[in-house]
Amino acid sequence: MNFIKLKYKDILIDTLIALLIGIIVGALDALFGRVLLAITEFRYQNMIRLLPFLPVAGVFIVLMYRKLNEESMKGMSLIFQTGHGEREVIPKMMVPLLIITTWITHLFGGSAGREGVAVQLGAVAAHNIGKAFRRPDNSRILLITGMAAGFGGLFQTPLAATLFALEVLVAGVIRHEALLPALTAAFVASRTSHLLGLEKFSVNVTDALTWNIQTVWKIVLISFCFGIVGGLFAFTLKKTKLMLGKLIINPVVRIAIMGVILAILMLLLHMGRYTGLGTNLIDSSFSNGSIYSYDWILKFVFTILTLAAGFQGGEVTPLFAIGAALGVLLAIMTGLPVMLVAALGYAAVFGSATNTLLAPMLMGAEIFGPENILYFAIVCSIAYVFNGNQSIYGGQVQFRYFDK
DSSP: OHHHHHHHHHHHHHHHHHHHHHHHHHHHHHHHHHHHHHHHHHHHHTTTHHHHGGHHHHHHHHHHHHHHHGGGTTTTTHHHHHTSSSSSSSOHHHHHHHHHHHHHHHHOOOOOOOOOHHHHHHHHHHHHHHHTTHHHHHHHHHHHHHHHHHHHHHHOOOHHHHHHHHHHSSTTOOOOGGGGHHHHHHHHHHHHHHHHOOOOOOOOOOOOOOOOOHHHHHOOOHHHHHHHHHHHHHHHHHHHHHHHHHHSOOOHHHHHHHHHHHHHHHTTTTTTTOOOOOOHHHHHHHHTOOOOOHHHHHHHHHHHHHHTOOOOOOHHHHHHHHHHHHHHHHHHTTTEEEEEEHHHHHHHHHHHHHTSSSSHHHHHHHHHHHHHHHHHHHHHHHHHHSSSSSOOOTEEEOGGGGGO
C-alpha cells in the first residue's frame, strides 16, 4: 500500500513539474519557431544573395561548436544516451548553440528541419529542471516529458508529441509511468506557444474512399511505398554520414566542400526550391500547387547531404515534405484522392523514418482531422512494417520481444 502511495505521489510531483516544463519549453519553442519562419521568408526573398554563402556559414557553424562546446554537436545522440542511462549530464550550451546554428543553416539555404532543436531543447530544459527539483530517480521520466513538450510546443500536436516521446527511445516499448507528465507538458507547451503567436499547420481533409478490393490494394501499395521511402531515408542518412566522415575527415573541410556543392545544385535546380524546411512543398501539396514528380526525390537527397555535411537542424519537417510530395505523385498514379494521400504520406513517411507507430497516426488526426484516423491507422501501420526497422535516430534501441 505504501509503495502505491509513493508511486502516485511521484506521478503527481512529476506532473506538477511538467506544468513548469511546458510553459518554459513552449515559450522557447515560440521564440525559436517564429524567428525561423521569419528567416525562411527572408531567405526566399534574397535567395540569390544568401545561398552562395552556405559553405561559409557551414565553416562558421563548425568553428562555433569547436570554440564553445564541441560535444554538443552529437545532438540527439546525447539525449538518447541520457534517456538510456548511459550519461548523467547534458551540456547546457547545447540549447543556444543548436538554436543559433539551425537559424544559420536555414538563413543560408540548408535543407533541414526544426524538430531536432525543439526535442533537444525540451529534453535539456526538463533534465536541468529535474536536477533543480532534485528528482534524479525520475530523470528519464522528466527527459521524456521535456521531449514531449518540445515536440508539442513546436508543432502544436500534443497527443502525437506525447506518444512520440514515449515510444521513440526504445522502439516497441512505451514508458507508461511518463504518460501523464508527458501529456501535461505537451498540452501546456502547445497552448503556450500558440498564445505567444506560433501558428499551427492544419488542413481540413474531407476526401473519403469507397472501399473495395481495388481500393484496398491501392492503399497497401501506397503504404508500402511510404514505408520503404521512410526507412530508406533513415538508412541513407546514416550511411552518408559515415561515408562523408571517412572520405573527408576534417569537419571544416567537409562542410565547406559540401556547402559549395549544395549551393550550386540548389541554385541550378529551381532556384532554391529545395532549401529550408520544405514548407513550400507541403503548402503546394495541399493547395493544388505545382508538385513535380521528382520533388520528393530531390528534397530527400538535399536533406541527407545537408545533415550529413554537418549543418544543423532536424529531419522531421523535410520528411513531412517528402511524404506529402510523394503522396501527390502516388495519388495521381493510383487515382486516389490527392489531398488524402498527401496527408497519409505526410504522416506515414515521418513514422517509418523515426520507427514510431502511434505518433504518426495521432499526428495525422491532429493536423488533418480526427475523422481520418482510420486511414492513418491503416497506412501508418503498414508503412511501419515495411520500414526495414530503420530510424533516423542512431541511439534508438530496438526491443525484440520474441528474442527473449
